[in-house]
Amino acid sequence: MILLVLLALPPAGAALLVRARGRLAQAAHLATAALTLAAALGLAAAVGRDGQVVALDGLLRADALSAWMVVLVALVGALAALEAPHHVPPAAPRAFYPLFHLFMFTMLLAVTTDDVGLMWVAVEGTTLASVFLVNFEQTRASLEASYKYLIVCSVGIALAFVGTVFVYLTDVHQFGSAAQALRWTTLVRLAPGLPPRVIELAFVFLIVGYGTKAGLVPMHTWLPDAHSEAPAPVSALMSGVLLSVGIYAVLRFKPVVDLAAGPGFARRLLLALGLASMAVAAASLWASTNYKRMLAYSSVEHIGIVCLGIGFGGPWGIAGAVLHIANHALAKSVLFLLSGRIRAAYRSAEIPAVRGLLAAMPVAGAGFLGGMLALMGLPPFGLFVSEVMVFGAGFRGGFAAVAVAGLVFLVVAFGGLLRSLHAILYGVPPAPPAPETKAGTAALVSVVGLALLVLIGLAWPPGLAAALERIAAIVGS
Amino acid sequence: MTSLTNLTAFLCLVVALLLVWRQSWPGRLRLFVWQSALLAVLTAQIALFSGRRGLFAVAGAFALIKVWGIPRALRRIAAGAPVRPVAPGRSAGIPLLVAGGLVIAAYAIVLPVSRTITLPTSDAIPLTFAMALIGLYLCVTGRDAFGQILGFLTFENGIFGVALVAAYGLPGIVEAGVFLDVLVIVLIMEGLVLRMRREHDSIAVDRLQDLRG
Numbered sequence: 001m002i003l004l005v006l007l008a009l010p011p012a013g014a015a016l017l018v019r020a021r022g023r024l025a026q027a028a029h030l031a032t033a034a035l036t037l038a039a040a041l042g043l044a045a046a047v048g049r050d051g052q053v054v055a056l057d058g059l060l061r062a063d064a065l066s067a068w069m070v071v072l073v074a075l076v077g078a079l080a081a082l083e084a085p086h087h088v089p090p091a092a093p094r095a096f097y098p099l100f101h102l103f104m105f106t107m108l109l110a111v112t113t114d115d116v117g118l119m120w121v122a123v124e125g126t127t128l129a130s131v132f133l134v135n136f137e138q139t140r141a142s143l144e145a146s147y148k149y150l151i152v153c154s155v156g157i158a159l160a161f162v163g164t165v166f167v168y169l170t171d172v173h174q175f176g177s178a179a180q181a182l183r184w185t186t187l188v189r190l191a192p193g194l195p196p197r198v199i200e201l202a203f204v205f206l207i208v209g210y211g212t213k214a215g216l217v218p219m220h221t222w223l224p225d226a227h228s229e230a231p232a233p234v235s236a237l238m239s240g241v242l243l244s245v246g247i248y249a250v251l252r253f254k255p256v257v258d259l260a261a262g263p264g265f266a267r268r269l270l271l272a273l274g275l276a277s278m279a280v281a282a283a284s285l286w287a288s289t290n291y292k293r294m295l296a297y298s299s300v301e302h303i304g305i306v307c308l309g310i311g312f313g314g315p316w317g318i319a320g321a322v323l324h325i326a327n328h329a330l331a332k333s334v335l336f337l338l339s340g341r342i343r344a345a346y347r348s349a350e351i352p353a354v355r356g357l358l359a360a361m362p363v364a365g366a367g368f369l370g371g372m373l374a375l376m377g378l379p380p381f382g383l384f385v386s387e388v389m390v391f392g393a394g395f396r397g398g399f400a401a402v403a404v405a406g407l408v409f410l411v412v413a414f415g416g417l418l419r420s421l422h423a424i425l426y427g428v429p430p431a432p433p434a435p436e437t438k439a440g441t442a443a444l445v446s447v448v449g450l451a452l453l454v455l456i457g458l459a460w461p462p463g464l465a466a467a468l469e470r471i472a473a474i475v476g477s
Numbered sequence: 478m479t480s481l482t483n484l485t486a487f488l489c490l491v492v493a494l495l496l497v498w499r500q501s502w503p504g505r506l507r508l509f510v511w512q513s514a515l516l517a518v519l520t521a522q523i524a525l526f527s528g529r530r531g532l533f534a535v536a537g538a539f540a541l542i543k544v545w546g547i548p549r550a551l552r553r554i555a556a557g558a559p560v561r562p563v564a565p566g567r568s569a570g571i572p573l574l575v576a577g578g579l580v581i582a583a584y585a586i587v588l589p590v591s592r593t594i595t596l597p598t599s600d601a602i603p604l605t606f607a608m609a610l611i612g613l614y615l616c617v618t619g620r621d622a623f624g625q626i627l628g629f630l631t632f633e634n635g636i637f638g639v640a641l642v643a644a645y646g647l648p649g650i651v652e653a654g655v656f657l658d659v660l661v662i663v664l665i666m667e668g669l670v671l672r673m674r675r676e677h678d679s680i681a682v683d684r685l686q687d688l689r690g
Binding site: 115118120121124125128131135138140143146148150151158162165166168169172173178179181182195197198201 | 676
């Protein structure tokens, strides 16, 4: 029931918002986001109690991994929704709020359906719902970004469809019942008997396809463009949680491949793609002169870390990767939301144009500093803990060379981020920025995001360890 | 049954190869319509021989979307563009060679799949998969928005064909979702291309290079 409520809220809100105007639209928008978050927390509580929640004859199913993603999507969605009115002028096209909630809906559906075919449809839906949001400012650059985004992600996701079809072929032929054949629960049950060569072939297509959505190198080319050109709340959603939805799909298929073909195959692919992503991102972080692109490349780096964690495997690797997804979502959404404010004040997204941020915008500047320190993986923030877990799993599992290479890229990326951060925070701006106005929501968003990160970094809230343990068991099955 | 479905799948592949060869957009659009129509016929053939009535509905929906709806949108996308690409001296020789190589690659790649499947139509799996690969190739090498979308749609047709000949189609809800997605992609693409033409006065994708670094 709670699952149906969760999935009904965003489309209902979107339908309402098509008609609403002005302050009413803002109120309906915030109410939809808040109710979605409440439903997500309700679902997480129900999953914590019963282990899983099933609806519509098993078509929808939420276990601990789904609940984890649902809470993240709803939480980042709520933070982004809180900031959205600041970035959407009242006179702007009305499509923003409805599309925002449709985007939320497609992400929530992707992580709560048990049918991997429907999951594919929902992941493709995330692209379709967000294309116009990327092009919302209707500039030449955002048009180019949204065209690339649509073409690259549609082709990528079509490759994932090839993989899905291959998986379907094998199990429908061996075990019958077409309607149930694409259910993840069926797949995991039948996986040990599936033909290993076909499943390996399918996984190659799946990881390239969903990896395109997740921004893994070399399929990441759309990402810096789309993330930097989209309005800040959309960037926050895309970087914070949309990439992780792509990773979620890979996580769902990993146990199937491991059971059918042994653990080595998926691991080699994940480690290679993870390292490549970290390497390219680390180099790009030194080269980028635009702070929104810098944040986008940093997402590629962190998705690489997540891939390494999944590749290392074991309870620590999986739990570290999943926790890293959450940490990155919090830090990156705070940073992207603040970067929208910074760009509005300085009227530029170029790093050389933004100087003396701490003096010019004390609230946004402090939040930006905190978010960047968290993103660099410094204690006491949560990213430090999850990075220790991921790389610890690498050393413990006997992948010392890969872990060392990953750490080297991490240090290079750290240097690149630190250089840009220093340039942004201090100095004298070439043109004086507009004064900071209505900083209340910016402060609230920063405080909530950073407080949660410190909480994860210092003292795990009750239930977190149990949730991670369950997720590790699901993916490791 | 096997020889008839194999023939139809083979014809689909031939049309895909012709798409690589043709340069003028009205000609390529007609080829795409032919290809989609052939796939709809293939679906109907399999529906008839396998006795799965549901596939007739899939064939109808496929024809409605791919033979009628999407070509109309494609025509609007390409309208106003020069009939032939302006760049001279581009022959279809090398692309055709690549496409031929892709057909061979398709046989090699799907070998594990075609080995495990024992349907009367399973011989056609490499043919439809080759069509998908050729579509992917067209999409990646397309010089304008029309060429890229056409490649993407051929790719999509190929995947539909693989699912059809290897498993008699996918579960209904997935099939419906895929149709909807493809339709929405083309409609969104039309919106973007119209804006692109307003901004750049062209649908050539090499104009899109503001974003670097």
